[in-house]
Structure formats: structure tokens, C-alpha cells
Amino acid sequence: MENIQTLNFIKHSPVPMASLDKDLRILANSGSFNRNYGITSGQTEGKSIEDLIPDIPGKLVDALKKSLAEERSEVNDGERFIREDGSSHWLKWNINPWSDADGDVGGVVLVLESLTSAQREIELLRMSQQVANVGGWEVDLINNRIHWSKITKDIHEVPEDFEPDLETGINFYKEGKDREKIIKLVNRGIEKGKSWDVELRIITAKGNEKWVRAKGQPELIKGKCVRIYGTFQDIDAQKRATEEHAIISERLEIATKAAQVGIWDYDIVNNKLVWDDNMYRLYG
Structure with missing residues (x-):
């Protein structure tokens, strides 16, 4: 069995953590573990995690058993699971075996975090961006790389595997005052760290003229611009x-x-x- 000091650490840990024996019974757990999964304080010790959390994903149970059998860590960086009632929840876990005084594996320590609220916010943001037709973009000036989000690529009417560079991105702006304007703004952003918010016209890969709203924000480290990022919105209809x-x-x-x-x-x-x-x- 784990020593008393370790069990006390788990009980007072600010993260949702629990120590389990080989039968997946809880030896000790933190208060945040109880709060996250609606468990009454003081009612966990000696009870199986499957009994305490009825909707525990089978994949997590398998990971716990695999960690015990193979005596190695099991990590999941975040995954969506569907409950029996049709609702969904996101979980992230880190499982590590612990050894008894004889050096034999006696159970595992489980850190089980709920990402549901954070993922819901991300999904709502993604939905609002899709409705507003707002994409994102980033220019890494250190590694000379550019990233366009899917919506940004859709606005430019390029395929999903399209790999832009800074010159190509600028050349989408309509030749003349629109292109001259964005070149001036980008250069000023790199040289002086000035952000921009401007409405200009682009010519898409399919030859269509569109009005867009481009916002850019430089990121400076020790006075040097290392990155520019921003949003890109199709405002043609408006x-x-x-x-x-x-x-x-x-x-x-x-x-x-x-x-x-x-x-x-x-x-x-x-x-x-x-x-x-x-x-x-x-x-x-």
C-alpha cells in the first residue's frame, strides 16, 4: 500500500486525483475529484471507481487495467465521450502505477480532468466564427511559416491543402490601392509593432472579387517582431x-x-x- 505521506498529498491535491488499488478501488482522492464528478466527500474509500462514476468511459477502464498489467503510464490528452443519455463530456487523464514496499505494483494514481466546459467554449467560439465567416491567420517570422484556418482558406477559395507564404497572401489583394494598403500596413506592423483593422478587396483563387475585413496584431519580443496574427472576415455581402x-x-x-x-x-x-x-x- 502507498505510504501515508503520499495518500495525504493526494487528498489535499488541488487537481482531481485518486489512488486506486489493483481492483480499481479508491484508496484516497482529492476534494476536486469529488467535486468534478459529484461524489459525496468521505464516501469514496474502498469503493470501485466504476461504482462511483457510473458513466466512466470503457476506454478509461481499459487504460487503468493496461497500466496495471504492463506497469507503465497511460496518457490521454483529451477526448470526447458520449453518455448513455446522449450528452457528451470531454476527459483527459494521466495514469501512473505505484509500487508497494516490496517493489511490486500495488495500484495506480489517476489524474482525471474534465475538459467539458473548456471544450464547450471552444465549440461555441468555432460555431460563432463559422456563422460570422471569420477565419484566423498567423505568420511566424522566425521560422518563416504561415498558417491559415479553414475558414480563411474558404474565403480565398483555395483547397484545404493550400500552403500560403507571405508574398502569395498579399498578392490575393486586388492590385492597386488595396494591395498597396496591405503592404504598407504589414510593413508598419513588422517595423513598428502597429496593429491594423482594414476593409479591402481580394481576388480569390477562382477569380472572384470579395470585400474582406483584415485585422492584424504584431507580437514583439525585445523590440523585434517575431509573429503577426489576426482574423480574416468575408464582409462582401454586407x-x-x-x-x-x-x-x-x-x-x-x-x-x-x-x-x-x-x-x-x-x-x-x-x-x-x-x-x-x-x-x-x-x-x-
Whole structure:
């Protein structure tokens, strides 16, 4: 059996940790272990982990048994599991065998972390990015590498295996003032650490013109820019709708002037009358 000092360490550990014997019965566990899995404090010792956590994944039980049988560590960096009721939870574990006074394996120490809340936030963020059509990008200036997220590649209409470089990425911007603008912003970001948030046009790999919103943030270490990262959003539909509205408004203004039509608005609540310029011209 593990020594008292080790068991006390486990009981007071801030991480969800438990010591199990060869039959997967709990010898000691931390308070955070109880809280994470809804276990009543003081009701765990001597009970099987499978009894205490009914929805424990079979893969975890197999990992515990494998660690005991092969006398080696078992690690899972995070995986999604489906409960019987259809709900899902994410778990991460680290299993290490412990030895008794004779040097024989007497059980395992299990660190079992729930990643469900964190993964839910990540999934919600990913969903919101998809709905808003926002992608991400990163330029590693130390290793001269560029990463585009899937959404960024979709906006550029390139295949998923497309590997961009800085020059290629810049050349997607429409030749002329749009490309000149992004070159100036990128250079200023690298040289002076200035971020940017700009709306420009690109020409996609399929030859389509799109309005995009590009945001960039340089990362400096000891005054030297080592990385630039940011977001990339397709705003083409909104931009074109705004432009169309502006054109319609301009045409309406021209038409009302030509027809000598005045426009007025009366605010009943505030008892206020507002005239446009034509009304003043018509009535002096």
C-alpha cells in the first residue's frame, strides 16, 4: 500500500486525483475529484471507481487495467465521450502505477480532468466564427511559416491543402490601392509593432472579387517582431448591400431635386418638424 505521506498529498491535491488499488478501488482522492464528478466527500474509500462514476468511459477502464498489467503510464490528452443519455463530456487523464514496499505494483494514481466546459467554449467560439465567416491567420517570422484556418482558406477559395507564404497572401489583394494598403500596413506592423483593422478587396483563387475585413496584431519580443496574427472576415455581402443602399439614396436625392419634391418629417412625441433642403427652397 502507498505510504501515508503520499495518500495525504493526494487528498489535499488541488487537481482531481485518486489512488486506486489493483481492483480499481479508491484508496484516497482529492476534494476536486469529488467535486468534478459529484461524489459525496468521505464516501469514496474502498469503493470501485466504476461504482462511483457510473458513466466512466470503457476506454478509461481499459487504460487503468493496461497500466496495471504492463506497469507503465497511460496518457490521454483529451477526448470526447458520449453518455448513455446522449450528452457528451470531454476527459483527459494521466495514469501512473505505484509500487508497494516490496517493489511490486500495488495500484495506480489517476489524474482525471474534465475538459467539458473548456471544450464547450471552444465549440461555441468555432460555431460563432463559422456563422460570422471569420477565419484566423498567423505568420511566424522566425521560422518563416504561415498558417491559415479553414475558414480563411474558404474565403480565398483555395483547397484545404493550400500552403500560403507571405508574398502569395498579399498578392490575393486586388492590385492597386488595396494591395498597396496591405503592404504598407504589414510593413508598419513588422517595423513598428502597429496593429491594423482594414476593409479591402481580394481576388480569390477562382477569380472572384470579395470585400474582406483584415485585422492584424504584431507580437514583439525585445523590440523585434517575431509573429503577426489576426482574423480574416468575408464582409462582401454586407459591403455590397451598403454600396447599393448608397447608390439608391443618391438616385432618390437626384430624383427629388429634379422633380422639386420636398421631404418632411414630423416628430409627434417631441412636436418637432424637420424639412430637407428642397422644402426650404420650395417655400423660401
